[in-house]
């Protein structure tokens with residue numbers, strides 16, 4: 001299984017438009033972060049988790065010419081606003097499967113009503129195949145994916161476990177029974193927004209505590225704000241088994 005980090009930034013990305021914060025002005029490519037998303041590939045399958053406003057750029061820079069579907073963690077704009085840009089995949093492949101909580105499917109229908117229209121559909125608008133995720137394992141390609149129910153302040157968000165790999169973003173709290181689903185995972189990705197606490201995201205300390213509790217062989221941090229600091233400096237302070245993800249990083253599991 002190969003995981004490509006398509007974006008590792010928080011909702012505004014890094015740099016933030018107009019910001020003069022030193023991290024936003026950094027020349028280090030690892031300090032440039034598009035909105036959070038990953039591409040997961042195994043056998044002949046290729047799925048994207050979340051489809052934010054940078055989706056088009058992410059598909060181009062990683063030369064992605066086909067996707068088998070899009071999984072959504074939740075409906076926030078930084079995770080959904082690129083949905084229209086599935087068009088090139090739709091034109092070549094036909095209706096694109098999407099997987100999301102019922103509430104998220106409803107939110108997508110409001111925002112992208114033309115994509116879901118059944119009458120007088122504008123020619124050129126993409127079409128999707130809706131797959132509702134309940135909190136039960138579901139088949140994806142030739143494997144079963146396990147959803148992990150988490151909370152982003154009070155908003156429900158799905159994380160996903162693909163065999164030995166799990167991806168959680170926009171998490172602040174996880175119930176004990178959901179943590180059990182992460183037992184034995186080899187590679188874990190979790191969000192770590194910044195140093196200071198935040199109402200709806202793990203800060204660095206909370207992310208590290210969560211990683212220690214789950215005890216994967218290796219963990220990566222994502223959904224990062226400029227307020228976490230420079231990639232290179234923060235990375236040096238982390239234990240060997242925890243790294244900060246960066247855009248276009250590829251890992252093999």
Ligand SMILES: [Zn+2]
Pocket residue numbers: 010011036076078079170223
């Ligand atoms: Zn987010």
